[in-house]
Amino acid sequence: MADHLIEHWPEEDICCLRLNRPEKYNALSSALTDDLHAAMAGINERGARVLLLTANGKGFCAGADLSERKTMSDDRKFAHNRAISGLADDIAALPFPTIAGLNGLALGGGCEIALACDLRFMVANAKIGLTEARIGAIPGAGGTQRLPRLIGTARALEMMYSGEPIDAGQAETWGLVNRTFPDAAAMEAAMLGFARLVSQRSRRGMQLLKSVVYAGLDLPIAEGLDGERIAISEILRSRDYREGVCAFAERRSPVFD
Numbered sequence: 001m002a003d004h005l006i007e008h009w010p011e012e013d014i015c016c017l018r019l020n021r022p023e024k025y026n027a028l029s030s031a032l033t034d035d036l037h038a039a040m041a042g043i044n045e046r047g048a049r050v051l052l053l054t055a056n057g058k059g060f061c062a063g064a065d066l067s068e069r070k071t072m073s074d075d076r077k078f079a080h081n082r083a084i085s086g087l088a089d090d091i092a093a094l095p096f097p098t099i100a101g102l103n104g105l106a107l108g109g110g111c112e113i114a115l116a117c118d119l120r121f122m123v124a125n126a127k128i129g130l131t132e133a134r135i136g137a138i139p140g141a142g143g144t145q146r147l148p149r150l151i152g153t154a155r156a157l158e159m160m161y162s163g164e165p166i167d168a169g170q171a172e173t174w175g176l177v178n179r180t181f182p183d184a185a186a187m188e189a190a191m192l193g194f195a196r197l198v199s200q201r202s203r204r205g206m207q208l209l210k211s212v213v214y215a216g217l218d219l220p221i222a223e224g225l226d227g228e229r230i231a232i233s234e235i236l237r238s239r240d241y242r243e244g245v246c247a248f249a250e251r252r253s254p255v256f257d
Helices: 030-045 074-093 109-115 143-151 153-162 168-174 184-199 203-216 221-236 239-249
Strands: 005-011 014-019 050-055 059-061 098-102 105-107 119-123 127-129 179-181
Touching: 005 030, 005 184, 014 030, 014 184, 030 074, 050 059, 050 184, 059 098, 059 109, 074 109, 098 109, 098 184, 105 109, 109 127, 109 143, 119 168, 119 184, 127 168, 143 153, 168 179, 179 184, 203 221, 203 239, 221 239
Parallel strands: 014 050, 050 098, 059 105, 098 119, 105 127, 119 179
Antiparallel strands: 005 014
């Protein structure tokens, strides 16, 4: 893996991917995007239970690397956009919890890959936004769909129409980020603490929970409830559930698969 992406496993089943192009505010070059694609497949194969996605420097990710894109043909521009969009889809498809740690600016495609994560933690002096309107574009890596589902249509359109980022306080108020922190060290400590907690839960349980929640967002509630009933029927027959009930009765911590 190239130096612009650092893969670290602070625990056996917790993977941290750290963007490392600080001089470019971790903009998504073609090479970085390709490496992130490969990393998503790799960490799933290695049995990760949680992904932490963060970055070095003053920015989380400034979006597509426009200095690279300005030299591209139209076909290559579209291919680059499809690669970033595919990366966001790869992140969203991971069958375990994912947390984006926004240590600085998260703009355009950087915001979109954060939106593809389940949770977002953010430092207090960071900003986040879909800023494509500033350059005559629209979000093209899932932002037009994921942001309204997260914060509502009117607020999402306000952000996208203006192209102006919002600060951490506003992002937390709107539910765009889960928590804010005074600095990156505090944020990363909280991310790891939460990841350790979640990694102790049932792997299959977390997979089913994530699947049922996201599938239900696009369904009438009756169909979503049907999906929940199917999932819980599997859970109630599982080894992990038996272990959880026994552990509760014996006043000990459960040991899940």
